[in-house]
Amino acid sequence: MLFTTKVLAAFALTSAVAQAAIVTYNWNITYVMANPDGLFERRVIGVNGVFPPPPIEVTVNDTLVINVINQIDQPTSLHCHGLFQTGNNQMDGPSMVTQCPIPPGANFTYTIPIEQHGTYWIHGHHQGQYVDGLRAPLIIHNINETYQYDAEYTIAFADWYHDQHSVLLDQYLSIFNPSGAEPIPKSGLINQIPSATFNFVPGKTYRLRIINMSALAMFWFHIDGHEFEIIEVEGTDVEKYSTTAFHISAAQRYSVLVTARNDTSYNYVIHGDMDPMMFDSVPDDLVLNVTGTIVYNEASPLAPIETSDWPDFDDGSALVPVVAQDVTPQTVSYTLDAAFSILNDYINKATFNDITYVMPKVPTLHTVMSMGNLSSNPEVYGKFTHPYILNYNDEVEIIINNADAGNHPFHLHGHVFQVVGRGDGYYDGSTPYTYYNTTNPLRRDMIYVPSLTNAAIRFKANNPGVWFFHCHIEWHLQAGLAVTFIEAPDVMQKVLTIDPSHYEQCEALGIPAKGNAAGNEGLDMTGANVGPTDLPTGFTAKGIVALVFTIIAAILGLIVVVWYAGDDTKAIEEQVKKIKAKRALEGDAQ
């Protein structure tokens, strides 16, 4: 009971702090017509009839309340990316993981105690709706920030498509796309508007919060004419790290500190160069280098544009958290092999350890809460949610092998993890892992694992809940590159309180609100959602039958040919006999 008390006490403490305010946002999710790249007007998903959705700003210890009214014709849900949701798992957002999506026309309230600070974002977590525009920065101020600055700006990069996401998804997950080529964006955006400008006053220091809200693209960030230092990574303040450029992949966030120049004679360009390596091919009309402007004086000319040589550094070993936290030895270690292959639905799908993620019939959280003692049995969650049961306070290590030709940014809900090591190639466990030689590794919620390399992360399972772990390239998530961590299901049942409206919401959609992954009781998995598996590598029954028939046809043909030649054979045999007889006679005659 001790752990429950701790969790409840923590919760109580959070809500008792006097300064805390309740910050309410009313979000009507609506369709809007918009043209953010100036190239093509299209239908997007906005908030309150406005696109882009305005950013959310709160301070630590606040309670964030988002009243959602779903006014589009699809179910929807919202996920505050990077928020721990301690004891609040049912507000995390991923559809069919922690909730049924919000039915069209219905409303749903997210009530989220803010227990951390930094740069985050909020986005749709049902069917890739965030790619159609349902995304916005979520800035959490600290009461006393670690670093001093005069003002701050948010620079949210995103790739942009002209087609509706559902249309592109049908093309991506199709038998006609055997190589699994992701749809290529039409442009890149800053803050989802046609042209982004940031006013700088000479001598002042600015904090730039940089977010990548893309479906796919990775941006290289650099600023002409200014030096900067990285000061925050996904909610973790770090010791100042100076670099001329860095890459930021989908869903990652950084804050940098920039000091403005002392004169206003020029304006300068901010760069977000999309890395062409993320795209299957680069069309001629795609502008990879997205730019914004730092404006000192409207009248000033633009300083000449600089190029960057894209210096790379290892985030895990280079960035040092200000609040130190030692590496704790792991009590349990899992290896996840990420790969892509054509499965027996003939579609190129993503797998972790040969299993592709398929949504269950009941949200996994609801299964935990309704299955009593069976909630610790991974069977009840179905094979294709790929469940991992974690015990409360396990020191969990995950080693990710990226066996694919592409680079992937992986995201863990509900936690930050320590980045404890990286390696080349495939880690098979036969030799000890080579960890960083550090006592205070970087903590973040996104790990970028380049192609054919591996990475090791560690976190403590002290947040009871169902936490999704997946590649944050939206196409890959929908191709099944995800697993579900079910952290302390027994504790979850004691600590989590799910409002009955969540269950009613399921029923409104015709989804079973409780039960195992198949919507049944106990271990009866009949009717569970089953995903595709490997293609057969040899002959199937129909193959053998076909082969036999071809051989029969050939043999018949040859028999007929020999039969045809039979007359001739006989004739020749006769002739040969005659000649022999003749010769014999001649021989006798002599």
Add this chain to the structure above:
Amino acid sequence: MGSVFSAPIFFIMFRETTEAAIIVSVLLSFISQVIIDDPALYRRLRWHVWIGVLIGLIISLIIGGAFIAVWNSVAKNVFQTSEELWEGSFALIACVMITVMALAMLKSQDMQEKWRGKLSQSMDNMDNKKGVGKFTRKYALLILPMITVLREGLEAMIFVGGVTFEEEPKAIPLAAICGLLAGALVGFIIYRGGNRLALHRFFVFSTCFLLVIAAGLFAKAINAYEMDKWNKIVGGDADDAGSYDPRGNVWALSYGNPNDPNAGFAAFCNSVVGWNNIASVGTIVGYIVYWFVVIASVIFLKFKNRRARANATPVHVDEKAATAHIEKTAAALA
């Protein structure tokens, strides 16, 4: 197609060389029947025949070789994008030609008889031509085989050209040379009047083999057309990715891929029977339909043949005309 021995090319060269050798042996036997008393003249006329054959062979090899080289480089560059389409069309043409050739081989009960008839008629035609010059008369026994071999040789080169479009260059020389030698050997045996029964059986066997190869080519042609269609849908070279149209797929093995440089046996089977690790309803049905067409054709030929034999007139070999022709040539040389 990674083997070093291309079976289709072997059989094409074998067939053509055999025909050429038969022509030589028939002419030589004509001469030996007619020129009995004059050994020097006999030898001279025999030389004419051999030289004529050799010149014809060399010219056809040169022209044919040049044709194949130019064709392969031009065609490969121009038709890169529709490579599969062209491979398919050539496989189809080769299939039809080889099938016709194989059945024709079967039809002539005695190739020697056929050529005796053909050559005697050619000599007749030469005689009847107006203004046949002195030169032509003198060297008739050189020109005739030369033209015949040239024609046969160019025919062979065109077959080879069509078939080599999809073969690897290193698979050609060995197969071509073996085909040449085998054909020469057969001609020699025929000339020496060897075991006719064994020879006939050998011809039947090679007809069977040619049909097996042609059946494989038909399946390969269908496969090439289907690959081309799939490439166009998928927008890339599906061959490299090993991808195929899942609709209508019958088998897709992870082993036995003839395009795999390590799968030598699979490549050999592909050459000989048209084996592929990916089969579709199209290729399977096509393969079976090919054999049914062959079966129907052979049965039809059989009954046509039996009716013809019943009303038989044997192949007309005008021995007198042939004799007269050779005597005239000998006289011109004297």
